[in-house]
Amino acid sequence: MFNISYIGNTNFNNLYYYINLIKGEIMYKKIICIFLIPLLLFTGCWDSKDINKKCVNISLGIDYVDDNIQFCGEIVKLTGSPREDAGESQSSSVYTIFAQGKTFEEARVNYNSNIPYPSFLGATRVVLFSEEFAKRGIESYLNRVDSLFDYRKTLNTVVCREPTKECFNIETDKALAIGLFIENILRNLKDEGNSICLDVGDLLSDIAFGSEGYVLPYIGIESNDLKYLGLAVFKDSKLIDIIDVQDTEPLLYILADNTKLVELIPDPLDNQNKYSFRVHINKRKISTSLKDDIVNITVNLDLHAELRYQYYKHNISDEMIKQLETELSNKISNEIIDFVKEAQKNFKCDIFNFGEEFKAQHYYQYQEIDWEQAFLSANINANVKTTIVNKNLKSDDNFKR
Amino acid sequence: MDIINDSWIKKTKELGITTRYLNVGDTEIIILYIQQITDRNILSLNIIKPLLLCQKKAITIDKVINTIYIDDFYTDTKEKEIINYVLKGNSVIIITTEEKYIVANTLKIEKRQVQEPNIENTIKGARDAFNENYNDNLSLIRYRLKDPKLRIDELTVGKRTQTTVAVVYIKDIANSHLVGTIKDKISKIDIDGILESSYIQKFILNNSYNFFPQSGIVERSDTACANILDGKVIILVEGGNLALVVPKTFIEFFDTGDDHFDNTFISIFSKFIRILCIMISLFLTSLYVAVVSFHSDILPPQYIISLATSRATVPFNAFLEAFLMETVAEILREASVRLPKQIGPAIGIVGTIVIGQASVSAGLVSPLLVIIVSLSIMSSFATADYSITNTIRVLKFLMIIVTSVFGLFGFTMGVILITVNLCSMDSFGVSYVAPLSPLNFKALKNLFISDVHLSKKRPEYLKTKDDTRQ
Numbered sequence: 001m002f003n004i005s006y007i008g009n010t011n012f013n014n015l016y017y018y019i020n021l022i023k024g025e026i027m028y029k030k031i032i033c034i035f036l037i038p039l040l041l042f043t044g045c046w047d048s049k050d051i052n053k054k055c056v057n058i059s060l061g062i063d064y065v066d067d068n069i070q071f072c073g074e075i076v077k078l079t080g081s082p083r084e085d086a087g088e089s090q091s092s093s094v095y096t097i098f099a100q101g102k103t104f105e106e107a108r109v110n111y112n113s114n115i116p117y118p119s120f121l122g123a124t125r126v127v128l129f130s131e132e133f134a135k136r137g138i139e140s141y142l143n144r145v146d147s148l149f150d151y152r153k154t155l156n157t158v159v160c161r162e163p164t165k166e167c168f169n170i171e172t173d174k175a176l177a178i179g180l181f182i183e184n185i186l187r188n189l190k191d192e193g194n195s196i197c198l199d200v201g202d203l204l205s206d207i208a209f210g211s212e213g214y215v216l217p218y219i220g221i222e223s224n225d226l227k228y229l230g231l232a233v234f235k236d237s238k239l240i241d242i243i244d245v246q247d248t249e250p251l252l253y254i255l256a257d258n259t260k261l262v263e264l265i266p267d268p269l270d271n272q273n274k275y276s277f278r279v280h281i282n283k284r285k286i287s288t289s290l291k292d293d294i295v296n297i298t299v300n301l302d303l304h305a306e307l308r309y310q311y312y313k314h315n316i317s318d319e320m321i322k323q324l325e326t327e328l329s330n331k332i333s334n335e336i337i338d339f340v341k342e343a344q345k346n347f348k349c350d351i352f353n354f355g356e357e358f359k360a361q362h363y364y365q366y367q368e369i370d371w372e373q374a375f376l377s378a379n380i381n382a383n384v385k386t387t388i389v390n391k392n393l394k395s396d397d398n399f400k401r
Numbered sequence: 402m403d404i405i406n407d408s409w410i411k412k413t414k415e416l417g418i419t420t421r422y423l424n425v426g427d428t429e430i431i432i433l434y435i436q437q438i439t440d441r442n443i444l445s446l447n448i449i450k451p452l453l454l455c456q457k458k459a460i461t462i463d464k465v466i467n468t469i470y471i472d473d474f475y476t477d478t479k480e481k482e483i484i485n486y487v488l489k490g491n492s493v494i495i496i497t498t499e500e501k502y503i504v505a506n507t508l509k510i511e512k513r514q515v516q517e518p519n520i521e522n523t524i525k526g527a528r529d530a531f532n533e534n535y536n537d538n539l540s541l542i543r544y545r546l547k548d549p550k551l552r553i554d555e556l557t558v559g560k561r562t563q564t565t566v567a568v569v570y571i572k573d574i575a576n577s578h579l580v581g582t583i584k585d586k587i588s589k590i591d592i593d594g595i596l597e598s599s600y601i602q603k604f605i606l607n608n609s610y611n612f613f614p615q616s617g618i619v620e621r622s623d624t625a626c627a628n629i630l631d632g633k634v635i636i637l638v639e640g641g642n643l644a645l646v647v648p649k650t651f652i653e654f655f656d657t658g659d660d661h662f663d664n665t666f667i668s669i670f671s672k673f674i675r676i677l678c679i680m681i682s683l684f685l686t687s688l689y690v691a692v693v694s695f696h697s698d699i700l701p702p703q704y705i706i707s708l709a710t711s712r713a714t715v716p717f718n719a720f721l722e723a724f725l726m727e728t729v730a731e732i733l734r735e736a737s738v739r740l741p742k743q744i745g746p747a748i749g750i751v752g753t754i755v756i757g758q759a760s761v762s763a764g765l766v767s768p769l770l771v772i773i774v775s776l777s778i779m780s781s782f783a784t785a786d787y788s789i790t791n792t793i794r795v796l797k798f799l800m801i802i803v804t805s806v807f808g809l810f811g812f813t814m815g816v817i818l819i820t821v822n823l824c825s826m827d828s829f830g831v832s833y834v835a836p837l838s839p840l841n842f843k844a845l846k847n848l849f850i851s852d853v854h855l856s857k858k859r860p861e862y863l864k865t866k867d868d869t870r871q
Binding site for chain 1: 693694695697698702703705706708709710712713715718719808
């Protein structure tokens, strides 16, 4: 392949000689290999570090302190030896780093100055916004999470009443890091349908949609321990109000998954007696319509209720069952309507994702109206049908009496 | 016979050949044999004694044939072959006045009894394994296969060892082209000595530098017979205790003889376990390196924390840690193969304690890696055919290296390269990944559901003459 015919210039004779030496496919392949192998050595991830040479962040807190952004990070302590007490939970060995700066970048630089290894955000479970920071707006930080390559969008987001530094400094009785403790609380609440937990991906999706409002879990320190206090209401990604945990039920009926709420219904025939029901949503549908420039929103709920117990045991007839079903339906229906009307009046933003439903059902009309204003004047209806599926009858309870 | 003279006799003495002179009537009879490989009882009682008792005056070769009590003999006239016959363990009876001589089989060699298999263990199957004796091995096959079409073609290979190599097949089943190719390749072997079947394996393969074995090894006679019935060819080598089976595809390395007569569901389950074991053995350590060094994010967060904590005191990076541990495990494996039986268990305990417990306590390796390496080693022994195990050992290291350089991308590259290599190979004309490629659902089903009463046809990819079994 390198046979070169006479070039006609004696100056190239030496070159021709050496090139002629390089003959045959085998030598050609060897040359290729000699060039390629060093190239392989220059590729690959030579600056990668093992997981134990990184600072594994479990949770992060963002706060405003004296007009400075404060980052709080909970990092796994990796100085333990494998020989150490096996009974001690590894995840309780954490230390906390605090760093401040005028901007995120400045705070980050100060944060990195305090840690012995590069930060690893792949294991971060929770990002904690202080109430102070949340009031000023969390959108900037969400966009930061969106862009940083090792930040997961499955981060749970939480608002805390107290400054984040206080939250991370409390000592809980449980042998867990604060971040994991918060994550467990949120997971437990979400599984039971007792709270609405949105991760960063969900929030970014809502913001991209143009959704005005959303809610995030709200926690605080009580008796030197963290406690779920309710839901924080956000409008345009700024904290505007707090819904106490006792008042979140209507919202859970509209938004939460796997809702299993407990309802207490007084006995129509006996004031002292009460019926405790566990209610879960069998079917939920939000119907919307636009008539005479007024948006009508109907929350259709098909609920299944299980009678847990009665305060005082009485015989329950079929008519009583029907009555209780009606009572339950009316109670829930009224709560929902009242709550949504209050949200229209106080929050002045759609935190129920009704806008998404309206857009899905009436796309072209959605484009013509201003949903923010339309929601404020919308008519709200609730169509709740409750079926008591389990009367929890025992042989000596309801039959003999 | 012209060759018999003093110098020739002297030469035979140098070769260790014993010469016995007999005078029977007026005829001198010379018996040549080698003491170490001759059954002296047969020689004395069945050859020498009858000759000495013979009263006849004129003895001819034909009369000698009718006198001696030998079942296996033949006559020859080639003088130059006499020494070769004697070296093979025969006793040569020469009458000095005749051209012809008798070659009597009086071979007796020290041999091992038929014992249980070492590398092809089984729970329910037969346990008579091949040994180093050629005739014993053939007898085990003939005992099981009484087919008149069974053919045992013998070839002599090795200029100095003159080793007998048998090509065993069933004439109306095995592909003629396959048999012809094998015999042709064996006959072309030009070497001074063949001592074991692996020598033959090296010469008859298309590409002896390939990682994957293109022929299988068989230790049990029932497995050998099953392969012959399938239409394959078994190669037995005199002096070797392992037979070769050709052709052999990759998936057949996961098939044991027990699968064919065991409970169907158990055999399917076992087969999948073996495939899983190969995957574990080959890929688990390199996946560990990829995850720890490059892609920790793919783990659940709780596990990232415990993984990082468990590696807190390890001074090496993941690649070095894995490479060293695997190397130590291979050292242990090599040492245990050659250990005397008396101290084998002790070394096993030392190895376990040193490698497992002490290394973790010293903080040299993480506990997880000890588990991974142990699992990897154990899984490599789960294959039915031992010859693939060594391939897995080497490829494992290559996977670790390529993963440590390129991460999960390198892992994927390694898997693709192995797959491409497998798909490019063939074993005597049969695609190495048959019946996956070319895809044959029926053969694939029969391979995984290898129940004997469901296998009505022989595998199509073997291109046998007769594919009907039931």
